Amino acid sequence: MNILILHHGELPQYSQPVTGSALRAEQLGLALSQDGHGVQWLGKGAAAPNGYSDRSGLFELLEQLTYDVVLLIQMEDAPLVEHLDVPIVIDLYAQ
Numbered sequence: 001m002n003i004l005i006l007h008h009g010e011l012p013q014y015s016q017p018v019t020g021s022a023l024r025a026e027q028l029g030l031a032l033s034q035d036g037h038g039v040q041w042l043g044k045g046a047a048a049p050n051g052y053s054d055r056s057g058l059f060e061l062l063e064q065l066t067y068d069v070v071l072l073i074q075m076e077d078a079p080l081v082e083h084l085d086v087p088i089v090i091d092l093y094a095q
Contacts, residue, residue: 002038004067005029006058006077010046021073022046024093028071040065044077055080 007025012018022043029039042061043051052058058080070081071089081088 001069002040002067003029003032003069003071004062004065005039005041005071005073006044006081007041007073008044010043010051011041024091025073028073028091040067 005025005028007021009019009022010016011022011026025041025043029041033039041050042058042065044058045051045053052061062081062084067086069087069089070084071091072078072081073091073093075090075092078088078090
C-alpha cells in the first residue's frame, strides 16, 4: 500500500531543529515502511520537492503523486484532503 503522510515542518536532518509533527511523521513512516508499505512525506513549510507552502502548492503535489491512503499528523489539515477519493487517517497523538 502506498501511504502519503502530511505533516508540518522539515523531516529530521542531522543537527537541524525539528518539530514534533515532523518527528512523529518520520517515525510513523519508517515503521510503515519496515512493514512493507510505500511511504511518501509532504511537509507544510518544508523545502521542495516534498514541501508546500499553501493550499495550491499542496493540491499540485497531490495531483502528481500516487497513493492509496493519506495519513494526517494534524487534524486541521483534514479539510484540505476531504475531496480525495482515498481513505484519510488522522493521527491523534497530540489532539
